[in-house]
Amino acid sequence: MLDELGDWRKTHYTKDITPELVDREIILGGWVRNYRNLGGLKFISLQDKYGERQITLKRGVVSDDVFDNTKFGYQYCIMVRGIVKAFNEAPGGIEIIPSEIKLLNKTPDKLPIDMTGETVSELDLRLNHRALDLRSLKNQAIVEIRGELLRAIRKFLFKRDFTEITTPKIIGSATEGGTELFPIIYFEKEAFLTQSAQLYKEQLSGVYEKVFEISDCFRAEKSRTKRHLCEIFTLDVEMAFVTMKDVLELLEELVYNAIKDIRENKMGALKYLEMENKTVVPEVSFPRYKYEEIIELINNKNGFNLEFGEDIPTEAYRRLGDELSGYYYITHWPMSIKPFYIMASKNPKYSESFDLQKGMLELTSGGTRVHNKEQLMKALEEKGLNPLSFKSHLTAYDYGMPPHAGLGLGIDRWVSIICGLDDIREAVMYPRTPDRLTP
Amino acid sequence: MLDELGDWRKTHYTKDITPELVDREIILGGWVRNYRNLGGLKFISLQDKYGERQITLKRGVVSDDVFDNTKFGYQYCIMVRGIVKAFNEAPGGIEIIPSEIKLLNKTPDKLPIDMTGETVSELDLRLNHRALDLRSLKNQAIVEIRGELLRAIRKFLFKRDFTEITTPKIIGSATEGGTELFPIIYFEKEAFLTQSAQLYKEQLSGVYEKVFEISDCFRAEKSRTKRHLCEIFTLDVEMAFVTMKDVLELLEELVYNAIKDIRENKMGALKYLEMENKTVVPEVSFPRYKYEEIIELINNKNGFNLEFGEDIPTEAYRRLGDELSGYYYITHWPMSIKPFYIMASKNPKYSESFDLQKGMLELTSGGTRVHNKEQLMKALEEKGLNPLSFKSHLTAYDYGMPPHAGLGLGIDRWVSIICGLDDIREAVMYPRTPDRLTP
Numbered sequence: 001m002l003d004e005l006g007d008w009r010k011t012h013y014t015k016d017i018t019p020e021l022v023d024r025e026i027i028l029g030g031w032v033r034n035y036r037n038l039g040g041l042k043f044i045s046l047q048d049k050y051g052e053r054q055i056t057l058k059r060g061v062v063s064d065d066v067f068d069n070t071k072f073g074y075q076y077c078i079m080v081r082g083i084v085k086a087f088n089e090a091p092g093g094i095e096i097i098p099s100e101i102k103l104l105n106k107t108p109d110k111l112p113i114d115m116t117g118e119t120v121s122e123l124d125l126r127l128n129h130r131a132l133d134l135r136s137l138k139n140q141a142i143v144e145i146r147g148e149l150l151r152a153i154r155k156f157l158f159k160r161d162f163t164e165i166t167t168p169k170i171i172g173s174a175t176e177g178g179t180e181l182f183p184i185i186y187f188e189k190e191a192f193l194t195q196s197a198q199l200y201k202e203q204l205s206g207v208y209e210k211v212f213e214i215s216d217c218f219r220a221e222k223s224r225t226k227r228h229l230c231e232i233f234t235l236d237v238e239m240a241f242v243t244m245k246d247v248l249e250l251l252e253e254l255v256y257n258a259i260k261d262i263r264e265n266k267m268g269a270l271k272y273l274e275m276e277n278k279t280v281v282p283e284v285s286f287p288r289y290k291y292e293e294i295i296e297l298i299n300n301k302n303g304f305n306l307e308f309g310e311d312i313p314t315e316a317y318r319r320l321g322d323e324l325s326g327y328y329y330i331t332h333w334p335m336s337i338k339p340f341y342i343m344a345s346k347n348p349k350y351s352e353s354f355d356l357q358k359g360m361l362e363l364t365s366g367g368t369r370v371h372n373k374e375q376l377m378k379a380l381e382e383k384g385l386n387p388l389s390f391k392s393h394l395t396a397y398d399y400g401m402p403p404h405a406g407l408g409l410g411i412d413r414w415v416s417i418i419c420g421l422d423d424i425r426e427a428v429m430y431p432r433t434p435d436r437l438t439p
Numbered sequence: 440m441l442d443e444l445g446d447w448r449k450t451h452y453t454k455d456i457t458p459e460l461v462d463r464e465i466i467l468g469g470w471v472r473n474y475r476n477l478g479g480l481k482f483i484s485l486q487d488k489y490g491e492r493q494i495t496l497k498r499g500v501v502s503d504d505v506f507d508n509t510k511f512g513y514q515y516c517i518m519v520r521g522i523v524k525a526f527n528e529a530p531g532g533i534e535i536i537p538s539e540i541k542l543l544n545k546t547p548d549k550l551p552i553d554m555t556g557e558t559v560s561e562l563d564l565r566l567n568h569r570a571l572d573l574r575s576l577k578n579q580a581i582v583e584i585r586g587e588l589l590r591a592i593r594k595f596l597f598k599r600d601f602t603e604i605t606t607p608k609i610i611g612s613a614t615e616g617g618t619e620l621f622p623i624i625y626f627e628k629e630a631f632l633t634q635s636a637q638l639y640k641e642q643l644s645g646v647y648e649k650v651f652e653i654s655d656c657f658r659a660e661k662s663r664t665k666r667h668l669c670e671i672f673t674l675d676v677e678m679a680f681v682t683m684k685d686v687l688e689l690l691e692e693l694v695y696n697a698i699k700d701i702r703e704n705k706m707g708a709l710k711y712l713e714m715e716n717k718t719v720v721p722e723v724s725f726p727r728y729k730y731e732e733i734i735e736l737i738n739n740k741n742g743f744n745l746e747f748g749e750d751i752p753t754e755a756y757r758r759l760g761d762e763l764s765g766y767y768y769i770t771h772w773p774m775s776i777k778p779f780y781i782m783a784s785k786n787p788k789y790s791e792s793f794d795l796q797k798g799m800l801e802l803t804s805g806g807t808r809v810h811n812k813e814q815l816m817k818a819l820e821e822k823g824l825n826p827l828s829f830k831s832h833l834t835a836y837d838y839g840m841p842p843h844a845g846l847g848l849g850i851d852r853w854v855s856i857i858c859g860l861d862d863i864r865e866a867v868m869y870p871r872t873p874d875r876l877t878p
Binding site for chain 2 (some may be wrong): 002005008010013024029030031032048049075076077079104105106107108111127128129130132135136146147150151154155158161163164165166167169170171172173183184185186187189191193196200203204206207208209210215216218220222230231233240241242243246248295297330367371372392393394395397401402403428429430433437438
């Protein structure tokens with residue numbers, strides 16, 4: 001029989017139970033992370049959003065009713081009314097002596113995944129039971145860091161006069177010529193899920209000058225790697241009246257400040273993930289390599305034979321990551337492998353574009369954009385795209401589009417890097433891959 | 440011939456040009472909002488992200504080159520290097536005497552919509568040229584308020600220990616039994632765009648206790664009213680270990696604080712929209728009416744003949760708005776018209792549910808949820824839904840789901856209310872309706 005919530009309300013989170021509260025009555029709520037029954041003595045470790053506290057049931061100290069009738073089970077949802085006591089041998093030096101315990105919801109005798117922290121279940125199994133799995137201390141740490149990262153990004157950009165934009169996820173035509181778009185049936189019309197906020201953020205740089213969006217993008221890529229998702233969370237930034245050079249400087253500062261904030265506010269989570277010595281505030285400015293230098297580095301040291309104009313294959317990035325482990329830029333990519341909206345350098349073989357790398361992983365792409373309509377139409381044609389499909393977008397270039405530059409950054413990938421995760425699916429609450437649509 | 444950006448960078452925004460800068464050289468960038476040519480004297484009103492400043496070209500004072508060769512046109516994108524001068528007759532008491540002007544991008548002689556503020560073009564035409572239209576002072580004011588609202592909501596919820604969640608937009612099955620879902624082709628499988636974060640936020644209340652999300656939801660509703668969009672921006676909130684009563688209190692405080700922040704930080708924008716006397720900080724707590732009282736009020740005063748169990752038709756809401764113009768709650772809706780996840784009251788004819796109204800408009804729906812798995816399965820069956828389609832969601836209820844309650848709030852509609860907009864499409868940068876997929 002389950003108890004009703006009734007008029008009980010939590011008075012504190014576990015983290016708020018400090019020595020000043022000794023001898024005070026409190027109400028905690030959460031889940032049974034662990035329990036032990038030593039005959040005349042029973043312990044419950046109650047876990048909530050912020051941590052855990054020990055509930056101690058000693059025969060004779062608590063009522064017989066509480067001692068005999070309290071049900072135990074992993075992840076049972078309970079509330080505890082009790083008195084805070086100092087007790088050196090309890091974790092954190094504090095225990096709760098309960099006067100009453102409510103059992104709000106139960107679990108089966110055997111949980112599908114281990115929640116005590118003793119063993120780690122396989123990721124796919126964990127994802128199948130994600131609402132349970134997310135209660136693990138590792139996942140709590142990841143989510144704390146992800147949250148802090150998003151807060152840090154917003155804080156940084158608002159301070160620098162950025163406007164947060166919200167652009168549509170449903171788009172009318174296959175922009176960027178993508179074959180990696182999910183089609184939607186939009187009433188009787190064909191439409192697609194947006195692949196990036198690229199064109200909209202460019203338009204809006206002509207209104208708000210400095211804009212950003214943090215939102216979902218969708219990629220119908222069938223790649224089943226540990227680095228790709230079909231639904232990704234992306235930071236998009238665009239700035240008017242600047243070039244790539246300014247974006248490189250902004251991004252360095254953003255990375256610097258975000259990691260500084262995470263270290264300042266979430267060191268406990270970093271430590272739990274054993275990343276406190278790896279996720280360190282990077283020195284700015286970041287090393288800058290031209291694409292040709294990187295190609296040379298790969299070819300010389302690693303026995304590759306890459307030619308100008310080739311994209312860098314994963315295996316080469318892996319070797320590159322052995323040489324360059326920190327944050328670094330690769331700039332001046334060949335124009336031939338960049339999208340139509342990227343500006344050419346003075347030597348049109350090169351483009352005013354960059355990637356921000358962290359070791360082997362690409363975290364960001366960006367560059368100076370074309371802001372002249374005729375140039376943009378020419379670029380579309382050169383890429384084999386039909387300017388007619390971009391009619392509505394091109395219209396924006398008739399009305400005083402400023403010079404602009406920007407970047408796109410994969411939040412999930414950055415969370416993976418900061419948290420030292422092996423698989424990007426761990427960075428997301430409910431990941432979407434070609435094989436995973438639930439939960 | 441257009442100028443290159445080169446090494447010019449803006450030194451200030453228009454808002455930063457204060458009397459302390461008199462006699463200093465500055466660089467501004469933006470768009471020509473208006474211009475006048477009085478022979479020996481020319482004025483340009485340069486508009487940027489934050490406002491406008493007068494650029495004064497007087498023959499003999501500026502160089503002949505600047506005076507004779509500066510091109511004029513509405514919404515031309517320009518940068519101006521010049522000296523700040525005090526001049527009482529200029530707007531804000533300041534004018535800029537230019538030493539050099541760059542023309543970065545031009546516009547056609549005739550713009551498709553009026554940008555001087557003299558006339559207001561029809562909304563559909565404005566939406567067709569949205570990147571231009573958003574530069575209007577009215578739209579600047581709306582976007583400022585929308586931005587402040589989002590900041591205020593996050594600030595409020597973070598202070599109260601909420602975790603910001605990010606839930607998937609692509610879902611595997613037609614939850615909530617909706618006929619209003621957009622189908623997607625997800626590789627070879629059928630999938631849908633999410634209609635709300637409802638089920639995910641409920642699951643996550645069992646992990647983070649207090650959660651919120653601000654994100655896109657998708658409704659394939661063919662209604663062509665001024666109050667509906669197909670892609671909506673929604674605030675979802677869910678709290679564990681509480682009931683509807685606590686949610687009502689939280690939401691009152693949220694509304695109170697958000698409007699307080701907007702009035703404190705964006706009074707200029709409110710005044711521009713002539714809403715400074717209408718969008719006032721509401722008194723809490725809000726009036727609370729039971730559904731049955733509202734039905735009675737409508738029937739008595741307005742000649743309707745609504746019966747218990749009926750949804751309230753738009754026309755009745757309109758009349759209701761004449762009686763009750765502020766924020767108020769309608770609680771205890773008939774169980775029969777509420778979704779399966781809503782908890783019944785002690786008398787199961789009623790539900791533990793509420794709407795928050797502002798006048799005639801429904802802004803929020805919420806309530807206490809069912810947290811017991813058997814009850815939830817029974818509720819699904821009673822609503823004619825197949826528990827098998829909810830298999831993955833129901834699993835979460837096996838693992839200690841806490842009692843929980845929450846709300847969903849339409850951000851776009853709230854922006855409309857705060858800004859006094861007649862049409863919800865004005866509250867969104869790029870609205871999506873059954874007829875509009877571009878820009």
